Amino acid sequence: MTSTHDEPSGSGSGADLDTLARVTGRVRAGIEKVIEGKPEVARLALVVLLAEGHLLIEDVPGVGKTMLSKSLARSIDCTVRRIQFTPDLLPSDVTGVSVFNQDSREFEFRPGGIFANIVVGDEINRASPKTQSALLECMEERQVTVDGTTYHLETPFMVIATQNPIEMEGTYALPEAQRDRFMARVSMGYPVESAEIAMLDSHTRSNPLDDLEPVTDAAEIRKLIDIVSEVYVSDAVQRYAVAIATATRKSPELMLGASPRATLHLVRAAKAAAAISGRDYVIPDDVQELAVQVLSHRMLTTVEASMSGRTPEAALRQIVAGVPMPESRRAAT
Amino acid sequence: MTTPVERPQTWHDYVPATATSSLLAALTTWVTLLAWTKFAERPSGFMVPILFGCLLVAVTGMLLRSARLPAVLVALVQVAVVLLWLHHRLAGSEALLGWLPTPESLRAMGDAFAASSTAAQAYAAPVPRSVPEFYPLMIIAGVLSAVLVDFLAVGLRRAPLAGLPLLALYTAPVSILDGGVSWLKFAAAALCYLFLIAAGESYRLAHWGHQLTAGRIFDSQTTNVSSQAIWSSARKIGLTATGLAVVVPIFVPTLSANLFNGGGTGGDGDGDSVNISNPMVDLKRDLTQGTDVELVRVTTTDPNPSYLRLTVLDSFDGNAWRPSGRSIPVKQRANGLVPRPPGLDASIPSREIPSTVQVSSFFRSRWLPTPYPVASIEAPGDWRYDRTTLDFISAADGQTTAGLTYRLRALDLQPTATDLADADPAPATVFTPYTALPRDLPASVRRLAESVTAGRASKFEMAVALQQWFRVDGGFRYSLRRSSGNGTDDLVKFLGTGQDSRVGYCEQFAAAMAVMGRTLGIPSRVAVGFLRPNPVPGERDTYVYSSHDLHAWPEMYFGGIGWVRFEPTPQSRATDVPSYTTQQVPQAQPSQSTSAPAAAPSLNRIDRSPGVSGSGGPKKQTPFVAGPAFRVGVALLVVLLVLLVVPRSVRSVVRRRRWSGATDLPGLAEAAWSEIRDTALDLRLPWDDGLTPRASAHELLRSFGRSDDADSTGRSAARGENADPEATSALGRLLLLLERARYARRLPADAATADQVREDTERCVAAMRAGVGQRRRTRATWAPASLVALSRNGLRGGGGPARPILSEPGVDRAV
DSSP states (O other): SSSOOOOOOOOTHHHHHHHHHHHHHHHHHHHHHTTTTTTHHHHHHHHHHHTTOOOOEEETTTTHHHHHHHHHHHHHOOOEEEOOOOOTTHHHHHHHEEETTTTTEEEEEEEEOOOSSSEETTTGGSHHHHHHTTTTHHHHHHHETTTTEEEEEESSSSEEEEEOOOTTTTOOOOOOOHHSSEEEEEEOOOOHHHHHHHHHHHHSSSSSSOOOOEEEEEEHHHHHHHHHHTTTTOHHHHHHHHHHHHHHHTTTTEEEOOOOHHHHHHHHHHHHHHHHHHHHHHOHHHHHOOOOOOOHGGOEEEEHHHHTTTOOHHHHHHHHHSSSOOOOOOOOO | OOOOOOOOOOOHHHHHHHHHHHHHHHHHHHHGGHHHHHHGGSSSSHHHHHHHHHHHHHHHHHHHHHOOOHHHHHHHHHOOOOOHHHHHHHHTTTTTTTBOOHHHHHHHHHHHHHHHHHHHHHOSSBOOOOGGGHHHHHHHHHHHHHHHHHHIIIISGOOOOOHHHHHHHHHHHHHTTTEEEEEEEEHHHHHHHHHHHHHHHHHHHHHHTGGGGGGGGOHHHHHHHHHHHHHHHHHHHHHHHHHHHHHHHHOGGGGGGHHHGGGGGSSTTOOOOOOOOOOOHHHHHHHSSSSSOOEEEEESOOOOOOOOEEEEOOOOOOSSSEEOOOOOOOBBSSSEEEETTTBBBBSEEEEEEEEEEEEOTTTTOSSOOBOSSEEEEEEESSEOTTTTTOEEESSTTTTTTTEEEEEEEEEEEEEOEEEEETTTOOOHHHHHTTOOOTOOOOOHHHHHHHHHTOOOOOOOHHEEEEHHIIIIITOOOSSSSSSOOHHHHHHHHHSSSSSSTEOOOHHHHHHHHHHHHTTTOOOEEEEEEEEOOEOOSTTTTEEEEGGGEEEEEEEEEETTTEEEOOSSOTTTOOOOOOOOSSSOOSSOOOHHHHTSSSSTTTTOOOOSSOOBTTTBGGGGGGGHHHHHHHHHHHHHHHHHHHHHHHHHHHHHHHHHHHHHHOOOOHHHHHHHHHHHHHHHHTTTOOOOTOOHHHHHHHHHHOOOOOOGBBBBSSSSSSOSSSTTHHHHHHHHHHHHHHHHHHHHHHHOSSSEEEOHHHHHHHHHHHHHTTTSSSSHHHHHHHSOTTTHHHHHHHHHTTTOOOGGGGGGTTTTOOO
């Protein structure tokens, strides 16, 4: 019972969950070949992918943010685009632009970097807020509107953005609206000593990214997404998620609590996590486990709390520990 | 002693904070002083000036503190301002421009205080309206205490310390005026004091830790937030504590007499009763008062008039002798015949002596001075008598004896020592209340009484021996230079042999003899009144009782005669003793008297008093209690055994009902999980209802052990998930079943069988029990802690799981 893979429920979805487990296992193995010693980061990336969310990877330079996003993209046989966000990047570079074709004497649309299954937005917080805002519609509605014409984006669609902490030079803070569109934020953190030595060993000989072969394709990922959407969320767990979100709104330490979209993201992520764990139902532990990663980047602490050194993560952990457990029915005593 | 300076403060942010405290301190002092209102008939005479004085102190304090003067200096200036104001008030006409002191004005001020002091000595509370000279002392005492409270609470910011002077202010009237102070006044004072503390503490809290912010100064907004939570808790705690302090004494039996006034005990008539204040308190003051004032003038044909009695203190609670509640229905008016004194047989010779009593206008008493006993009386006004004590009490508000003249016929009893020695035992209605003693009375008092009366056969001879001991043999000395007091501690000191012992005045003598009498089983009480009077020269049959004749003496009860007087106060004060105490008691069996010591001629008399044998003391009762004691012991043992078995039985009933109530698979899963949880609680294993089932299981696995692996304490040597792999997987199965029952779309009926679930549960329970030592297992069996949790959940209506208290928002900020 200490394994992360639980016994399936025995329902008709058992075979589907097996497929899902097999595929995600392969992808994770691939990622872990490139990023040593960070299995939980790889797992979260997959959770976000299957939950149709977007991932924000935040850390200091050089810990493998870009490597993670590229290895995830490389593991899946699908279209991948990389946008390097710079201060002079324009919104049209992201979304695309209509140009006048002299031959046909018509405007024709040149898709921007966003038109892909997986978009790696590197150093997203180095672009101006204006350019960052161009991402808003794509990320939430999975479509791009240019000159009055709406172009739909293909599923799966996932933005993996990396950013440096805002204290770093030359960075802009992401607007709250955009932060809210990322399903989860993850910090890479420094590798442990042994992992760093292993990294030196493998990365000095060749680039392991080059050896990475796709282990699945867009069609299969779409199927997996469908499987995830079938995962059952009981009334009790839904109430639990809402209770956590409500608690963040009432917390005296938080100026900005979780939005309803955040609650939705939390439950969707929990569904994906449950599916990866081989269950077709969500348990409160799924919600608990993901709450900090899914909610913390959207929270703003009050001035008082931040002056006393409280981070949103710490406040959230305390809130999660304090929300009562859901019980579908009272034990017969 | 200066104000601690924490950070540079501006005038603006300094003043409002102390202004609240200053005003609260003044208000608290004044509200506490409301307890003083009973000191005078017209309390507004000093309460209104005191209010002004308190405000003066507060405003002066605020102004001076805004100038950032040291706290001591502030207090000194406050005292000076108060004195200047009082000077203006008392001697303004003599002063220069009404304010500047001149020698004349200072003398006038001194005179005013001297007059006030004299008035306070001369009059018992409440001081009448006609004596406004009394007020200055009250005013200066009240306002100076306001300065003290202000100094402690605001100047030193030690609001809790200010409680001491406030308590002193409050207890003064409580100890002097019996009948206490209204609970409303107490509640108001207590609430004000709590607010004062809260204001002081929140000020401290708000100004705490500024040094850490390195130049940044919190605005009041941010600091207020943190004190809000404390305010709400403080309000709850304070209100609850005050409420309890007011309500709880009602249910404490020792105080009930004061609270309910003993009104209902009389039964018939309108049953109204009066509050009796303690005359003992006034006694010493009147005795030590400089001038001897004529208080009562009696015209009687009796050539040797005896003591006059005011009242009887019949209840001893360990702190003092007090009059108990009196029942004085309207038909017991003092105009006509008075019932025969309780216990008096017709065989005792008696004669009636007519007297006329004239009370001087100085003597304001709520009791009529009368001889004891009285056969009939004609007193103007509404005076009533109590049947058991036969003292006469004013039944009208404000009615006192001042200037009263009334006629009465006293009953002159002439019992002999023989009558008294042969007296019948006291009936239970007299014996029980009049031999009652506080439980904490040291046994040394009884031993002393027994040793003093050793060899005396009858109760009467014992009483005479006590009287002799106090007057002569005990080496007691009469002196008024002793603080008043007749509580247990005072008596123990008075009866001791150390320095300052065996010195006292009539109060201690009477109280001590009454207490010792009670320890010997003699019904006793203390009477307060006047010693023998002096004849008025030139006027026949006229006698005067003066303020220096005030006196207290014990009365003891002898069946057939009733209450008779004794005189333990030494000869230097009370020259003569009742005649019956000097007579020789004839011996019932003269043949045995030769073997008795001369000092105890009646040694071998058979005592007929209940409960006490001649010299064996109370031991005689032992055979009567032996039978019931055994039965009580057996009953207790049975109850104990039942109590011992009850938790275990309840626990097993809970277990059985849990399983039998689980009909479907989800029910079984929940039942299994509840059983595991309860077992964990029983075994005192860590269990947090706030954790998810998975996290709980993970935590629980660490305590799993194997039963065949026990060490010397009966505890499994290896513990953890690998100790008993089968139990570990059983727990895994139960957890999965529970999670699916609770959170999955549906739980297939064939996921597990009832037997499997029970088997897995038993395996887990066995592993949990194996993981702890034998002692904890035994405790879990006989004192299952889960029952406590069960009852708590039951009280909460079976609500959700417990919530860790520290995770409540705001708690750790408050911490």
